Amino acid sequence: MKKWTRRAFIGTGVLAGGAAIFGVAIRPGNRAGEMAGLLSKSGETLLNIWLKIGTDNLITVYIPHAEMGQGVHTSLAMMLADELDADWDKIKIEEAPSNKEYASGGVIRGFIAEGKAYPEFLQDTMNGIFNTIGKVMHMELTGGSASVRFTGKYVMRVAGAAARQMIKQAAAQAWNVPIEEISTDKSMVSHIKTNKTEPYARFAEAAAKLKMEAQPKLKDRSEFKIMGTSTQRNDIPPKVNGTAKFGIDAQLPNMKYATIKAAPVFGAKVKSIDESGLTQRANFQKVINLENAVAVVSDGYWHAKQSLSDLKITFEATPNDKVNTTEIFDSFAKALGNTGDFNSDRKAGDVEGAFKTASKVIEQTYKVPFLAHTAMEPMNCTVWLQKDKCEVWIGCQNPLGIQNAVADIVEMSMDQVHVYNQYLGGGFGRKSETDIAQQAAKIAKELSFPVKLLWSREEDVQQDKYRDASISEFKAALDKSGKVTAWQNFYTFKNHPKEATLIPYAIENQYIANVIPETHIPWGNWRSVDASKHGYFIESFVDELAHAAQKDPIVFRKEMLAKHPRMLKVLETAAKKSGWSTVLPKGSGRGISLVESFGTIVAEVAEVHISEEGQIRVNKVTCVADAGFAMHPDGFIAQMESGIIFGLTAALYGEINIENGAVKESNFHDYQMLRMSESPEIVTHIINSDAQPGGAGEPSTPGIAPAVCNAIFAITGIRVRELPIKNQDLSIGKWVV
Structure with a gap:
């Protein structure tokens, strides 16, 4: 492991595309140049970037956890915004991309070392270690009731406080006044003695060039303005008006549908597939042997499901074939x-x-x-395997784990696999697993177009973890x-x-x-x-x-x-x-x-x-x-x-x-x-x-x-x-x- 610098946790900001980017860097040195390149391209991952301020003073907060109805996008954004002294009405919330730099270092630290105090000079090193563990484990996890208590504490609040200090310092330098005389409130910076007030965006470029202390002072509870209030959750309006996108909602040009029948007894393999009774129900129809399951691909889910029922599938015997409760x-x-x-x-x-x-x-x-999970949204995953990349649409609790699992199946590097995580129609731990994505990737390898794999409710109940x-x-x-x-x-x-x-x-x-x-x-x-x-x-x-x-x-x-x-x-x-x-x-x-x-x-x-x-x-x-x-x-x-x-x-x-x-x-x-x-x-x-x-x-x-x-x-x-x-x-x- 490379030597960690004293600013390993709180990094630097960069200016790109008219927005100042403030990162929580878990790597040594200033990575501003690399991040600027990523930020200038749509869809690229922002490395360890948790917030940006646009020229219109709009603040975008990136949340490294899945939204499955628990309201975590809003809660974590509140924690960052409060420490930032941001105007909540000008906060935009986005889920962080699937990338190893968003590994769950804060969650791992919480589970391994919650309550343990480290000397200030070791803070950066320990954060680096925990984040590295997350990378190695391919863990970008939402679970364990850990988002607010660990990511919020060790990442979001720290990132917000660090950014606020950077902005205050930039304003103090621009106005040539002591930083102690600078105040912030609702995304505005003020100097009372000279009656000056400007939006954060005014100092974004200068703030992005500044270094920041590793451990910014966090607010006491008495100073909270947003934390502890019941702000409007950002996921509720789209769920009410129907615009929210869940994994099952993914639609792509020329997309086909697949469904499967897995071995009823866990661990069994497919022995034979008799297609003699198969009826041509649609323009496209393909049967794929997945070793422990059989998939049928067709023009629609119902076509695929009915065709699957036409097959006579035999599975190999196992030592557990007679086991009962x-x-x-x-x-x-x-x-x-x-x-x-x-x-x-x-x-x-x-x-x-x-x-x-x-x-x-x-x-x-x-x-x-x-007990089974039976989330209302059954297991599903859409995969489009192309020559030089693989794209995945899914609602999951561990996008990084999905990215790694799919990369193994399609024999690509993780950088070539792009996971677009959607809202989850329930998770409860089930959607932290990678099995549905692995199956979808195996099916996609047999096709030249996008495919959506959708399990039946019966499969969801009988093939659970x-x-x-x-x-x-x-x-x-x-x-x-x-x-x-x-x-x-x-x-x-x-x-x-x-x-x-x-x-x-x-x-x-x-x-x-x-x-x-x-x-x-x-x-x-x-x-x-x-x-x-x-x-x-x-x-x-x-x-x-x-x-x-x-x-x-x-x-x-x-x-x-x-x-x-x-x-x-x-x-x-x-x-x-x-x-x-x-x-x-x-x-x-x-x-x-x-x-x-x-x-x-x-x-x-x-x-x-x-x-x-x-x-x-x-x-x-x-x-x-x-x-x-x-x-x-x-x-x-x-x-x-x-x-x-x-x-x-x-x-x-x-x-x-x-x-x-x-x-x-x-x-x-x-x-x-x-x-x-x-x-x-x-x-x-x-x-x-x-x-x-x-x-x-x-x-x-x-x-x-x-x-x-x-x-x-x-x-x-x-x-x-x-x-x-x-x-x-x-x-x-x-x-x-």
Whole structure:
């Protein structure tokens, strides 16, 4: 690695095409010349460029994350614009191009080194290292609820503050006054003593020639003007008026359509393709063997889909052809019985000793099924392979990863592959994968024109990368006063966030460990990942312990949270705002959960009604969240609501079953979604604390399943230890209260 200069993070600006460009450079030296060349050409990548100021004083902000409904383009632009003292009405937002210079260095730094302080002289070097890791990993990722809390903190705010200082310095030199006397506001520079005020654009060229300190001073919260407000999101108007472009909307001259049928059993290969029944349904029709799938290309999607159904496709046999869900769970249980294979998450105190002296020992097992993503926009990708370049239109969560994967398939350099990322009609982790783009690229190699690959909903459900099914075994000890003296938790599979299994509760003796069984079902990131499972496991079992101790579930939790004042405040606020202590009519009840994930603490109180016939309805969810600071309160609330609906769908209905090695479910008739008519009232209360900003996209998902299941117990005495809830008989004849 080359030696990093002291200005490795905050670079220089350049003037090109009438715009001053301010970059966050993660490479040594002044790269102004190279960047100027790129900026003068339409469609070229701007290397480490985060904002530009045009001669009309319009400021363009480049966001290195995908917009999939979470409002991240607006939130990150707000963070930069506020530090820049920009006029929000003159901000233009664009997604950064797919290029290694936009690798997720800030995200990687956050995940690897959040909370770690480096000496000032090492800041540039560390930022360079993290960005280099992102380049090597081909990671330009949107996920992990990391955009605001990491990219916003380490990139966008710094870039805005650096640019503001450059402009102030240029103005001070032009007016021959001390920089301390220069003020900025709404994209204007002023010197009060001489009554001078000019737009930023007036000093853009001079500012672009200046060097800048590596660590510009960032604003205190008391100085925020844009951050913390609910500005108009830039993605809403085009989504309302129909001009928003999603991946599925890509249209190109002479474009054809493709759809596929992949091997039902994961890992199988195509054995034979019988085309004898194929009917000529359109002017163009081509069958392509993709080794593990068969594609049909035609003039339209429907033509391709119908032609695909004409084929008789045989796949090779695999050792998993007879595997079913029951056998999979049996193998998980067997793995949990072999403690010699365990990996330890936490080991503290004397767990076995505490069990021997306990007044009461509680043991329970919880299970969750495989889950699919089922984004409303099914998987799609458009590829146009040409002689000297390959162009890709897609809505994805990792454009750089797509660029690298396609480059490998078409045997071109990454610089020859151009990815045009579009809006995503839902992602939830599924669209961080590269499989759809790889398939589209393989198909494009057989054609001389653009092709749009579009999966059917059946393919989308049956060829997903799934949230893994899992078993979690608990054992806890209580003394005579109802205090928990030991906590033991053995579970299957370990992904991320790594802290998802760790509990905040003050229990002296703990042993938490995992085992990784073998399964042929492919795994993928699913909204809130491991927290989606362990939020349900832990908060349900804590509720069990509260009832075993004959204590109110909120009081029980509070007694174990003395060292966590933020969590206490969230919990107490949830109790107050939900009317926890008020009496509900027969058949109705409340359940509580408290989960910290992705830097955000969320308490949820679910108010549930169950009819005598066993029909369940979640009437209301009270959500209290402490994310440190909500950058865009309205957007934050929308994300809390979204995560709750997503998690509630899974809790009530979500279930992927395996029969004969393949996924049984195929569409929304048997993989049910929560309907609007079933959706509860959701009331969200934001607590801004002194903590660093946390995530918003995922933290509300883990808590909804335990809150609902705990409410079910409060009503019926039935403890739901296996999801989905639809499989439980909750009719009044089964109630045990």
